Amino acid sequence: MSPAAGGSQVAPGCGSEPLSLQPAGGGSPFRAGHRHAGGLAPSPSSAMKDLSVEQQLTVALRIRPINEAELEENAAIIGRAGGSPGVTLADPQGSVDTSLRNAALYDIIISIFMKIYCEEVYVSTTKNLVEGVISGYNTTIFAYGPTGAGKTYTVLGTDCDPGIYIRTLNDLFKAIEATSDNMDYTVSMSYLEIYNKVIRDLLNPSTGFLDLREDARGSIQIAGITEVSTTNAQEITPLLTKGNKERTQEPTAASKSSSRSRAVLQVTVKQKCRAKNIKEAVRVGKLFTVDLAGFERAPQTQN
Numbered sequence: 477m478s479p480a481a482g483g484s485q486v487a488p489g490c491g492s493e494p495l496s497l498q499p500a501g502g503g504s505p506f507r508a509g510h511r512h513a514g515g516l517a518p519s520p521s522s523a524m525k526d527l528s529v530e531q532q533l534t535v536a537l538r539i540r541p542i543n544e545a546e547l548e549e550n551a552a553i554i555g556r557a558g559g560s561p562g563v564t565l566a567d568p569q570g571s572v573d574t575s576l577r578n579a580a581l582y583d584i585i586i587s588i589f590m591k592i593y594c595e596e597v598y599v600s601t602t603k604n605l606v607e608g609v610i611s612g613y614n615t616t617i618f619a620y621g622p623t624g625a626g627k628t629y630t631v632l633g634t635d636c637d638p639g640i641y642i643r644t645l646n647d648l649f650k651a652i653e654a655t656s657d658n659m660d661y662t663v664s665m666s667y668l669e670i671y672n673k674v675i676r677d678l679l680n681p682s683t684g685f686l687d688l689r690e691d692a693r694g695s696i697q698i699a700g701i702t703e704v705s706t707t708n709a710q711e712i713t714p715l716l717t718k719g720n721k722e723r724t725q726e727p728t729a730a731s732k733s734s735s736r737s738r739a740v741l742q743v744t745v746k747q748k749c750r751a752k753n754i755k756e757a758v759r760v761g762k763l764f765t766v767d768l769a770g771f772e773r774a775p776q777t778q779n
């Protein structure tokens with residue numbers, strides 16, 4: 477079976493016939509969800525009104541193209557499109573063996589076999605969450621899948637085709653600009669990794685391991701984490717690329733440069749209405765994007 481790619485939440489998979497983008501009401505992996513951050517109740521935006529209880533968690537599957545090494549090993553793509561939308565994993569030899577078949581359902585399937593740009597992944601899974609964040613909702617997007625599936629590729633992207641991190645920040649700043657006549661915003665971000673139960677600051681790794689502390693209001697804070705205030709996504713790009721290189725990597729039998737940590741980008745948006753007669757608290761929305769460590773069977777990675 478060839479591995480596949482990660483996203484919001486993007487999960488592993490593979491297939492043998494082109495699957496088109498299929499929104500639907502299904503079941504499992506690329507997860508994205510909203511939760512109100514507490515405090516002042518946000519006024520539901522049009523995006524949020526559409527967010528029914530069932531849609532609070534969306535699972536999408538992104539399948540990356542087969543790579544050269546896999547081709548050399550005569551790896552076969554065994555995932556096939558099937559139903560609702562779903563993916564069926566078939567016997568690569570084509571023989572009928574029902575014990576090798578396994579079907580999974582997803583909310584969205586992002587295909588595959590042809591080049592699919594991160595933009596398409598972003599638009600179909602994450603773009604509609606941005607409005608909620610500036611209305612005071614918390615949102616989490618996480619990428620999971622086996623090593624080499626394309627989790628980091630999906631969140632970080634490339635210079636020519638930025639991933640979810642940068643595209644989300646771009647849209648966040650556009651949405652802020654559109655309402656900045658009435659509102660004051662501050663946006664800050666931190667980027668950390670969790671590896672072997674310890675936290676490291678990817679924007680300033682020299683600070684060593686960071687502690688979790690509870691503040692006076694009972695919220696859990698990471699003591700000493702770097703918080704960068706920002707006004708545009710462009711200045712963040714080099715920080716994320718540099719921070720990503722600081723991640724703990726370990727060669728495994730499955731990948732020479734496997735990320736063994738979870739990387740978490742946290743973007744905090746504080747919003748305050750300028751109108752003098754409105755006695756409002758500050759609204760705070762947080763966006764977490766999590767690039768999980770590769771999960772795979774231990775015999776495959778041999779570590």
Ligand SMILES: Nc1ncnc2c1ncn2[C@@H]1O[C@H](COP(=O)(O)OP(=O)(O)OP(=O)(O)O)[C@@H](O)[C@H]1O
Nearest residue numbers: 481540623624625626627628629731734735769770
């Ligand atoms: N959709 C894609 N199109 C083209 N290349 C891809 C795609 N997804 C991943 N790749 C390539 O596959 C390789 C592995 O991708 P990536 O590092 O993102 O995997 P990963 O799931 O984060 O792995 P790990 O868990 O080991 O860190 C990289 O060389 C990446 O450029």
